[in-house]
Amino acid sequence: MPDYALMNQCLYEGKAREVEQMTRDALAGGCSVREVLLEGLIAGMSVVGEDFKHNVLYVPEVLIAARAMKAGMTVLKPLLGPGGDTNSTGRLLIGTVRGDLHDIGKNLVCMMAEGAGFQVKDIGVDQSVEKFLAAADEFKPDVVGMSALLTTTMSYMKVVVDGFEQRGKTGIKLAIGGAPTSQAFADEIGADGYGADASGAVDLFLSLLEKKNAPAQ
Amino acid sequence: MKPEHWETFKKAARLEKMPQVPVALIIDSPWIPGYLGIKHLDYFLNPEVWFQANLAIHREFPEIIFVPSWWMEYGMAAEPSALGGKIKFWQDNTPSEYPMLFRIEDMDSLPEYDVEADAFMALTLHRIRMQRQRILDTGEILPIVTSRGPMCTASFVRGTTEFMMDLVEKPEWAHKLLDLCTRLVIDWLKAQARAMGPTVGGIFVLDDIVGFVNEEHYEEFAHPCLKRICDAFPKDWVKIYHNDANIDACVEHLPDAGFNVLNWGKQTDIAEVKARIGGRLCLMGNVNPLEVGVRGTPAEVRAATLDVLEKSCGENIILSVGGGVSPGMPRENIRAMLDALNEFNTSRAHA
Numbered sequence: 170m171p172d173y174a175l176m177n178q179c180l181y182e183g184k185a186r187e188v189e190q191m192t193r194d195a196l197a198g199g200c201s202v203r204e205v206l207l208e209g210l211i212a213g214m215s216v217v218g219e220d221f222k223h224n225v226l227y228v229p230e231v232l233i234a235a236r237a238m239k240a241g242m243t244v245l246k247p248l249l250g251p252g253g254d255t256n257s258t259g260r261l262l263i264g265t266v267r268g269d270l271h272d273i274g275k276n277l278v279c280m281m282a283e284g285a286g287f288q289v290k291d292i293g294v295d296q297s298v299e300k301f302l303a304a305a306d307e308f309k310p311d312v313v314g315m316s317a318l319l320t321t322t323m324s325y326m327k328v329v330v331d332g333f334e335q336r337g338k339t340g341i342k343l344a345i346g347g348a349p350t351s352q353a354f355a356d357e358i359g360a361d362g363y364g365a366d367a368s369g370a371v372d373l374f375l376s377l378l379e380k381k382n383a384p385a386q
Numbered sequence: 387m388k389p390e391h392w393e394t395f396k397k398a399a400r401l402e403k404m405p406q407v408p409v410a411l412i413i414d415s416p417w418i419p420g421y422l423g424i425k426h427l428d429y430f431l432n433p434e435v436w437f438q439a440n441l442a443i444h445r446e447f448p449e450i451i452f453v454p455s456w457w458m459e460y461g462m463a464a465e466p467s468a469l470g471g472k473i474k475f476w477q478d479n480t481p482s483e484y485p486m487l488f489r490i491e492d493m494d495s496l497p498e499y500d501v502e503a504d505a506f507m508a509l510t511l512h513r514i515r516m517q518r519q520r521i522l523d524t525g526e527i528l529p530i531v532t533s534r535g536p537m538c539t540a541s542f543v544r545g546t547t548e549f550m551m552d553l554v555e556k557p558e559w560a561h562k563l564l565d566l567c568t569r570l571v572i573d574w575l576k577a578q579a580r581a582m583g584p585t586v587g588g589i590f591v592l593d594d595i596v597g598f599v600n601e602e603h604y605e606e607f608a609h610p611c612l613k614r615i616c617d618a619f620p621k622d623w624v625k626i627y628h629n630d631a632n633i634d635a636c637v638e639h640l641p642d643a644g645f646n647v648l649n650w651g652k653q654t655d656i657a658e659v660k661a662r663i664g665g666r667l668c669l670m671g672n673v674n675p676l677e678v679g680v681r682g683t684p685a686e687v688r689a690a691t692l693d694v695l696e697k698s699c700g701e702n703i704i705l706s707v708g709g710g711v712s713p714g715m716p717r718e719n720i721r722a723m724l725d726a727l728n729e730f731n732t733s734r735a736h737a
Contacts, residue, residue: 183554224634228598229550236551239602270474270482273546273598318677320712321416321479348631349676349712 171195173208183233185240188213189279192241202248206286210241214284218368221367231367235280242283245254248311257287258376260311266329268300269322274347277367278314286370298325298332305333310341312374315360317347326350327358346370387455393528395451396417396706398704399646399668403614407695407730409705409724410670412628412649413478414451415461415709426542428477430460439515441524446717449724451456451704453649454485454530456521458513465534466542467505468570474695480690485545486644490552490559500568501577509704519670527585530626531578534609535593543567546595553603560607563599568611572618588624590643597631604636609643620670626670630709633659641666652677652708657697661736664702672708673723679707679715691726 171191175282179187188210195205217234220226249257261282265275272294279291290308292300305313313333317323326345333343345355346364355363361377364370394408408652413724418439419429428435436583440456461480487493500508514528522526534542541549550558550569571591579586596608605654616625625644629636630651640648641663648667650659652674659669665698671694678690695705707715 171535208617224632227600227603227635229553229603230600232551233545233554267484268476268479269547270484273550320480320583320680320714321420351677353677353681 171198171200171205172208173212176209177213177216180210180237180241181323183230183237185237189235189240189325190271192244196244196248200288202245205241206245206249207342211284211286212296214238214281218274218281218284218371220256222366222368225299228277229278232280235277235284239352240282257288259288259316259374260309261271261287261289261307261374262292262301262304262314263289263314263316264292264301265294265316265318266303266322267295268325269317270294271316271347274318274367275314275316278346278364278370281367281371282314282374285356287374296337298329301329302332302336302338305338305341312342312344312377314344314346314364314370314374315351316344317327320349323347323349323354326354326360330359330361344370344373344377387452387526387529388428389527392455392527392587395704396624398702399588399626401646401665401668401702404700405735407698407700407703407727407734408451409449409452409703409727410453411447411706413440413443413455413457414708414714415457415459416709417715420713421715421717426480427475430475430481433513433516436513437520443525444524444526447720447724453529454532455526456517457532458510458517459532460510460723462534462538464506464510464541465539465570465574468499468501468507468574469539469543469566471543472505472661483505483542485541485543485548487544487563490544490548490556490563490626493559493566496566498594501570507574507577511581514578518582522585523700527580529585530588530590531575531586531625532573532581532590532592533574533578535591535596535608536564536571536617537599537608538593539567539571539593540564541595543574544597547597549595550598553599553607557606564607564611566612573604575619576614587617587622588626589619590626590628592628594629594631596634596636597629599635604639604684608636609639612640612645625697628709637662646652647704649706652709655697656694656703660698662703664698668705669698669721671705673707675707675709675712675715679719679723680712682719684718687719687722688726688729692730693721695730700730 176191221231279289292304315326342361344362345360353365362373364373419426463481466483474482626647627645629650633650649670675692
């Protein structure tokens with residue numbers, strides 16, 4: 170039985186090499202991919218998320234922890250997905266909206282979402298509604314996340330929301346985040362929800378997928 | 387800024403007892419073009435449009451102390467542009483910065499900067515010299531020089547995500563980049579002071595990226611740079627610090643860095659900030675600029691303003707919004723803020 174508490178601690182401290190090795194060892198020892206993912210990686214990252222929310226951890230530590238998570242994921246990824254022995258939590262398409270080049274918040278959300286088991290497609294910064302729609306056609310997301318740091322660019326989120334509605338993509342949940350945004354703004358533009366920070370965004374994605382309180386498989 | 391406004395601001399910054407609470411707002415490009423219905427590109431590139439816009443704002447709100455007075459700026463472009471950052475201009479927005487220092491080790495290959503001649507710093511200095519006399523002729527002065535801080539500049543040049551990881555993984559290079567940015571900021575502020583002339587007596591440093599790091603990282607990376615900047619200017623100059631990200635980890639250290647005035651964001655209630663450093667810093671804030679300033683009704687602005695003022699007890703405070711004025715703040719809400727301040731000052735005078 171792998172020492173998942175130790176693995177969680179290594180992830181928390183951003184020890185990428187150790188997390189990668191422990192992931193390999195756990196698989197070699199006969200643990201399932203799903204167990205290693207849930208007990209070793211996602212459990213560790215959820216502590217990181219909680220501590221970030223409460224100002225125990227700050228941005229650099231979260232990024233380093235997320236990179237350790239990624240190191241473990243590189244081992245698991247080839248074994249995940251269709252044909253693997255587990256499924257992802259959901260599919261997240263994410264980008265910063267047109268006119269805005271800020272990416273730190275989006276990057277944090279990507280990492281935390283991966284940490285929660287989402288398959289994530291990050292289309293980058295300064296993305297038009299056409300780019301969001303084209304990426305959605307290709308990636309088939311459950312949730313689309315939009316980020317903006319500027320009060321002058323957040324209004325473009327409504328353009329994206331309207332674009333998805335006009336194309337009849339009503340099955341895809343639309344989430345927003347970024348310093349100037351709020352739940353009131355999400356309601357105003359017709360988005361499905363707002364995440365106050367990276368952890369809150371992942372909670373939102375999970376709740377949008379109605380998976381947050383589902384029993385572990 | 388009128389000379390008498392500057393005297394008031396300096397007294398408040400030095401924590402002197404003020405008969406009336408003053409009000410100050412940051413005057414900048416995210417806000418003004420939209421407020422006056424002009425295009426950002428015209429605001430930046432047409433000197434007459436810029437001059438008339440600033441004049442109009444000062445004349446409409448003569449009771450407000452605008453910081454840093456008349457601000458020649460290209461959004462956040464000047465500092466990163468001198469270190470090779472790519473700047474992208476938009477028709478209706480402030481310019482954005484693309485980080486170009488893909489490997490932090492490449493900073494050793496950067497050509498030496500020259501604040502007088504490089505990119506948007508050179509253009510800004512030229513604009514200051516072009517407009518200076520005309521501004522003085524209106525009865526206003528130019529008392530404050532302004533720059534993004536070293537953490538902000540380093541993040542713009544390197545990329546915020548990358549720089550945050552450098553702090554942990556390549557601390558020696560992060561220090562080196564911060565040292566470069568600190569020198570740049572000091573030289574940039576001094577160049578502005580030379581261009582503006584003898585009315586200058588203050589610095590205004592904006593560094594929100596400081597809010598992304600914990601206290602240990604603040605003390606190791608940010609604090610020495612901020613202190614070096616403050617120490618580079620005369621002791622009696624007013625030092626203003628803006629950070630509308632998280633101030634939780636740094637706030638107690640800011641007076642030791644040398645700052646006199648703090649403009650912070652909506653996240654931290656003034657009662658908490660006052661309890662932590664209210665006796666050591668003048669607090670410039672902090673009515674919520676977006677949810678209240680832009681989206682609120684005048685009645686909500688009044689209530690929020692009075693809340694801030696009452697929690698401050700009218701001591702060591704310059705009323706402002708929490709950060710800059712958000713684009714779209716309507717005239718009637720600015721007026722409501724001023725009316726609430728008058729109400730507070732009047733009742734205080736009669737108390």
